[in-house]
Amino acid sequence: MTAFDLKVRRYDPESGESAYWQDVSIELEPERSVLDAILKFKADTDNSLGIRCSCQAAICGSCGVRINGQSRLACNTQLGEASEELRSSDGTIVVEPMGNMPVLKDLIVDMDAVHWKKVQRVVPWLLPEGDPPEREYIVPGEAMIDVTQSMACIHCGACVSACLSMEVDPEFIGPAALAKAYRFVGDPRDSQTEERLRDLAEDPHGIYDCTHCFACIEVCPKDVAPMSQIMRLRRRATGDYGIKDSNNGYGHGKAFVDIVGKYGTLHESQLVPRSYADGSLIKSQVRPDSLKQLAEGLPTVLNGLRSGKVSPVKAIWHKKLPDQDQVRRIYHEVESRGERIELNLYIVGDEAENAQMGPDAGADEPAMGDAADVDTGARSTEEEGAGVQ
Amino acid sequence: MKVAYWPGCVSRGFTPELHGSMAAVAPKLDLELIELDRASCCGAGVIAEHNQELVDTLNARTFAMAQQTGVQMMNICSTCQGAQSECQQRLDADPDYRAMINSHLEPEGLHYERAGREWTNKNLLWLLVEDIGLDALRERVVRPLEGLRVAPFYGCYIVRPTGRLGYDEFPQRDFYLDWVIEALGGTAVDYAGSHKCCGFPVITMARATSLRQAGRHLADAIDAGADCLATPCPLCHLNLDLQQPDAEKYVERELGIPVLHLPQLLGLALGLEPRELGMDKHVVKTREVQRKVRELAAA
Ligand code: SF4
Ligand code: SF4
Ligand code: FES
Numbered sequence: 001m002t003a004f005d006l007k008v009r010r011y012d013p014e015s016g017e018s019a020y021w022q023d024v025s026i027e028l029e030p031e032r033s034v035l036d037a038i039l040k041f042k043a044d045t046d047n048s049l050g051i052r053c054s055c056q057a058a059i060c061g062s063c064g065v066r067i068n069g070q071s072r073l074a075c076n077t078q079l080g081e082a083s084e085e086l087r088s089s090d091g092t093i094v095v096e097p098m099g100n101m102p103v104l105k106d107l108i109v110d111m112d113a114v115h116w117k118k119v120q121r122v123v124p125w126l127l128p129e130g131d132p133p134e135r136e137y138i139v140p141g142e143a144m145i146d147v148t149q150s151m152a153c154i155h156c157g158a159c160v161s162a163c164l165s166m167e168v169d170p171e172f173i174g175p176a177a178l179a180k181a182y183r184f185v186g187d188p189r190d191s192q193t194e195e196r197l198r199d200l201a202e203d204p205h206g207i208y209d210c211t212h213c214f215a216c217i218e219v220c221p222k223d224v225a226p227m228s229q230i231m232r233l234r235r236r237a238t239g240d241y242g243i244k245d246s247n248n249g250y251g252h253g254k255a256f257v258d259i260v261g262k263y264g265t266l267h268e269s270q271l272v273p274r275s276y277a278d279g280s281l282i283k284s285q286v287r288p289d290s291l292k293q294l295a296e297g298l299p300t301v302l303n304g305l306r307s308g309k310v311s312p313v314k315a316i317w318h319k320k321l322p323d324q325d326q327v328r329r330i331y332h333e334v335e336s337r338g339e340r341i342e343l344n345l346y347i348v349g350d351e352a353e354n355a356q357m358g359p360d361a362g363a364d365e366p367a368m369g370d371a372a373d374v375d376t377g378a379r380s381t382e383e384e385g386a387g388v389q
Numbered sequence: 390m391k392v393a394y395w396p397g398c399v400s401r402g403f404t405p406e407l408h409g410s411m412a413a414v415a416p417k418l419d420l421e422l423i424e425l426d427r428a429s430c431c432g433a434g435v436i437a438e439h440n441q442e443l444v445d446t447l448n449a450r451t452f453a454m455a456q457q458t459g460v461q462m463m464n465i466c467s468t469c470q471g472a473q474s475e476c477q478q479r480l481d482a483d484p485d486y487r488a489m490i491n492s493h494l495e496p497e498g499l500h501y502e503r504a505g506r507e508w509t510n511k512n513l514l515w516l517l518v519e520d521i522g523l524d525a526l527r528e529r530v531v532r533p534l535e536g537l538r539v540a541p542f543y544g545c546y547i548v549r550p551t552g553r554l555g556y557d558e559f560p561q562r563d564f565y566l567d568w569v570i571e572a573l574g575g576t577a578v579d580y581a582g583s584h585k586c587c588g589f590p591v592i593t594m595a596r597a598t599s600l601r602q603a604g605r606h607l608a609d610a611i612d613a614g615a616d617c618l619a620t621p622c623p624l625c626h627l628n629l630d631l632q633q634p635d636a637e638k639y640v641e642r643e644l645g646i647p648v649l650h651l652p653q654l655l656g657l658a659l660g661l662e663p664r665e666l667g668m669d670k671h672v673v674k675t676r677e678v679q680r681k682v683r684e685l686a687a688a
Binding site: 164333 | 401402426430432435437442447450471479494496545550551590591597632670671
């Protein structure tokens, strides 16, 4: 038995009193979880402390909290590890409710008001076309492998709690719900793929509101990598369906890729106007809505010129890379193939890690352990041009 | 120490003061920079979003050129670090995939060799702590930045996801900027935004989200009493400095806090003059920082 000090955030909105920290001292084995410590404290000392839990085995997703500032499952975090973490400098384990969601009581947040509402927003059920087949739907194996990662979600809300876009834009659909959206976009039985993508691309709080901060990838206890699913949604929306959204997601991506294809390096002053015009430099000069958006962004470019960091010549003229023909050739080789090749590490695992692991290692990590069996399906290819307009 | 140096696009585009200050500070650190001037953009996460095979090939080409120099690679941009580490992880994970990507490089005789820990691509920040060493850095300081309160701003791409960024081997990489500031004699300011997102990736797509993030972190740093921010990422710099006047509108308060590039901060402590470090080329004026540093020199 070891003694552990915890600092727990207490708050009862109905009491009218403000939030406060409660010091909790508990003796338990270091392998036991933070949830164990809290439940012991509840049982022995103060039963009024609110926390949600059920399975105590990282399956049900109900015990999401923030421990030492990091969103995670209380049942899946060992006391010994948490107390040694670098950010808890004096060994005290700091436990708070999750972020980005209102607190109902102590460590319990309102998942309905935020997380589940957003999940509903993406229509999280299959919308097949026509009458159901007499027997089961036949689906290619690769297609289902492609969506397994998004299906692993246990709806703990850790990613929602950590999301840095949601912190400043509460209307952002957010990581968990968008990962769920990909689960249906990637499902070949669904008939509304393009409509789903168009909807998520056009929503100002949709796929282009994700600031690519990796926080959701870092905290997810099930390796769902929500940000990677959002990037897949963007790839499908632009690459497969050519959806030109009013948030400039299409334009930004196209402009960036085209500029690097042409010059080898990025030319920021072309990136801005082109982004506002579906990636085209010409359209950006003549299309009224892109001009308007450009005007909004214009102070930025002027700031750059005024501060002397960008010369007027540089703002207009960009030198091509020596050997740019190599970059051009690579672009041509890869893009002319008509299919995209993607290596999904969730499925193949990491070569180095696999080599380190002994034969029975990874028993509790099915994704890694199964890597050899699914080798052929791991490198998924996506047919291109399914619905290009 | 010799490094294959990848400056990135932005340091030669919209933040030329970064490229210049790195060149100025390198000799002070005994760093010999072999510039990879034929390498292409790392893709900054955007090309990956479009086509993984394409971005993996472009970066395999860069790695192959770096490996030809026989020394490790160094970058000065958190975003380059993250985007390139992501590609390297895929290239290293699967021999067949790697061979397929390498086949695109054959016409030029280039080849990326899976190097494990033998060959690495490190941000300047990591290199400072892990290869040069904080003690060695301290010894080189001629103008300790005493009294200068610096708020570290790391940039998402070098702090997350830890699984891909070598944190298993170097678990304290998300403290390095604090340590470097202290090693230079300054005070590292503790504030909420140090490891958050500057908002740059969505500046053209979700302007409010983007500038509310930048504005909030800047405001937090000001409230924590910082004289300036310092960042190893030029893209963060764009949102925090270039966009700062606009960010004020989104957080509805005045900001006006200068943002230094990591090499500029190093340069000041290692005895270079603000002008040599391009500190007159910022949108938010660095005058106050310059004044403090001059006073230090006089004292
Ligand atoms: S990567 Fe996107 S979805 Fe994930 S936490 Fe950051 S902003 Fe949110
Ligand atoms: S994606 Fe991961 S972190 Fe987010 S709710 Fe699902 S399991 Fe939890
Ligand atoms: S109690 Fe079920 S996941 Fe923690």
